[in-house]
Amino acid sequence: MVYENPDGVMVGLEIHVQLNKLATKLLCGCSTDYHTSEPNTHVCPVCMGLPGCLPVLNKRAVEYAIRIGLALNCEIVEQTQFHRKNYYYPDLPKGFQTTQYDYPIVSDGRVVIEGEDGEHVVRIRRAHMEEDPGRLMHMGSIDRSKGTLIDYNRSGMALIEIVSEPDMRSPREARRFLDKLRNILEYLDVFDSTLEGSMRVDANISIGGGDRTEVKNISSHKGAERALLYEIMRQKNIKRRGEEVVMETRHFDEARGVTISMRTKEEEHDYRYFPEPDLVPMRVGSWVDGILETLPxxxxxxxxxxxxxxxxxxxxxxxxxxxxxxxxxxxxxxxxxxxxxxxxxxxxxxxxxxxxxxxxxxxxxxxxxxxxxxxxxxxxxxxxxxxxxxxxxxxxxxxxxxxxxxxGLLKVEGDVVDQAVEEVLKENPEALEDYFAGKEKSLNFLVGQVMKKTRGRADARSVREMMLEEIDKNYR
Ligand SMILES: [Zn+2]
Structure with a gap:
């Protein structure tokens, strides 16, 4: 069977995975244990972006990124580098995010999933390391919120962003890819999926070769599937009216099950990427071979x-x-x-x-x-x-x-069942006669009576066999 993909659905995913099994953040020594901590207690000048402080790269975070790359059958890039992605948002006190741009540490891999028509390969375009921004908590739905709280404990946590090619042909395949990815990451012991916000998904989707939209910050795999189903319906309706789908970023409102337009998509040059001057280029060399040997x-x-x-x-x-x-x-x-x-x-x-x-x-x-x-x-x-x-x-x-x-679930002994069978046959001569007259149903009735006597602790199939034996032996 070949899956026809009737709507020409193409889904690509960008998954932010928090490397939450690390003890410290990506560029400073602050604890990563924020889920059970008071807000804004694990912060320092580096992850708060105060002037004059210098970041130090977490070696273990790089090792985790390499492990992930190897497990996703990717190339590990020999020389890699961090960039600054400049933008202003309240969850980003530095005014830029330390991330990787044109030299991601991991590229060109593949994951095999259970597709619509059997095994299906989803290609991995790249995976890069970056820091997590702080956590915004909107008070209510994002478009009607009365206020927003910020927790900088999350600011500077190590993330790996895994980017797939648009190889998924349905919301279900997207969900299966996410499940598979989560499973691999947990086998690698780099990540605990039970922590809130540990895996966040942005989904690109287009139908019939049209422009794509991006749905941002989906927090569950089920949510991703629902958001994509909604987007397919919305885009089909636009096309049915003879209009074109606009390239834009949308937000998925999990509670209402709808996507909402947020803004038109930024161009890459809007971010004014430039090399992070405080972190030198990094060479992984033979380190990769050592990590490959320890892969579980x-x-x-x-x-x-x-x-x-x-x-x-x-x-x-x-x-x-x-x-x-x-x-x-x-x-x-x-x-x-x-x-x-x-x-x-x-x-x-x-x-x-x-x-x-x-x-x-x-x-x-x-x-x-x-x-x-x-x-x-x-x-x-x-x-x-x-x-x-x-x-x-x-x-x-x-x-x-x-x-x-x-x-009273212990099975009753054979002789107790024997006895019950004998009693039931004696007590129900009419049912027996009906059975001889060809009414199969009355045998079921008799078996039922035995089950009743043994309070359901006998095996119905063997009761039936014993009953037939007893009838053959003593009643024919
Ligand atoms: Zn810090």
Whole structure:
């Protein structure tokens, strides 16, 4: 199957990733721990842009950028340099942003995603390092806000901006690319996606070869998908009226699900880029080879290993490796119980129940999962009972054995079921007669009566088999 792309959708993404696993900011020694700090407490003359101070580049930040570049199959540029991007905005006290311009540290890479028609390559144009501005908090919707608060704790945090080619052909592909990218970055251990504002997306979109618009500062992957769906609809409506789409920057209002025009797009020369005189050009040299050797196993490699080591199907391997926390959880469980059973229970059942509740794997323990799988594999509880335990733990807490006792989930012994089958047949001669007369339904009724007597702790399929055996033996 080939995806036709009926509207000629082309989406390119620019993703600002905060390197929030660094201890200090990009150009000064201030702590990066701002999420739990009082506003404006991690600041110094450098990140406040006071005159006369000199920046010092964070070596670890450069290392992280190189790791990211290598993981995205990119070239690492031998000599690179920082520039000043000049503009005035209240979140930027220096009046310029220290960033990279024509010599980004990373260029020309590729990421493989699950596209509309199978595997799809999204090319990476470049990735460069820069500093984060401060954080503006609008009081209410941006276009109606009564006031804005500023937190400079974020000012000077290290960012890497990853720029893709416009290779995504639908909002869904854009979302999958973002998911894949987040996954890779977390495997690299350079970034924690659970922190607010850690990944911010600008999306370029055009349809049918027309001018593109840019939607700025989208904070979630779901938001990116929604913003793009809205933009496609808006641009189609403009074309339907015989008008042209104007190249502009728009803001996505997450609460209302609409994009709003912000300003016409600046030209690059508006920023008067010039080389940052306070930071010398940087050569990475053989450092890159050393970093390449320490690169951890990445999602695609882990997925292949899961298939060969645990003999699982690709859909399970994909589901289990698409989040490093889930993959680690699975491997811990699989080291203690049958890996095949673990794959089914973690990827099909537990993940489903977590998604349904909008929870993460952190809400469940390896210990509980192991216990539940042992109970069900050992024939002590039914599969239905196991699902009930998982739901109970997620909704009300508790431990597997406690829930088994409280709810009476232990499977009943074979002879108890035998006895129930005999009783039900004796007590319901009419149903039996109906069955002999060809009414299949009355067999279901009889099985139901046995399930009732055993309070649902027997396995319905085996009850049915035992029932047929008993009928053949004593009633024919
Ligand atoms: Zn500082």
């Amino acid at each position: 196993e990445l999602p695609d490699a882990r997925r292949s290993r899961f298939i060969s080591d645990y003999r699982m199907v690709d859909t399970h391997a994909k589901a289990l490796t698409s989040d490093i926390r889930v993959a680690d959880f699975y491997e811990e469980v699989a080291s203690q119980v049958d890996p095949a059973a673990a794959a089914v229970w973690v990827s099909d059942v537990l993940k489903g129940e977590l998604n349904y509740r909008d929870l993460t794997i952190a809400s469940f323990t390896v210990e509980d999962m192991v216990k539940i799988i042992e109970l069900v594999v050992g024939g002590k509880i039914t599969e239905k009972g196991a699902v009930e335990i998982i739901r109970n733990i997620l909704d009300e807490g508790g431990c597997p054995m406690g829930i088994v006792k409280e709810k």
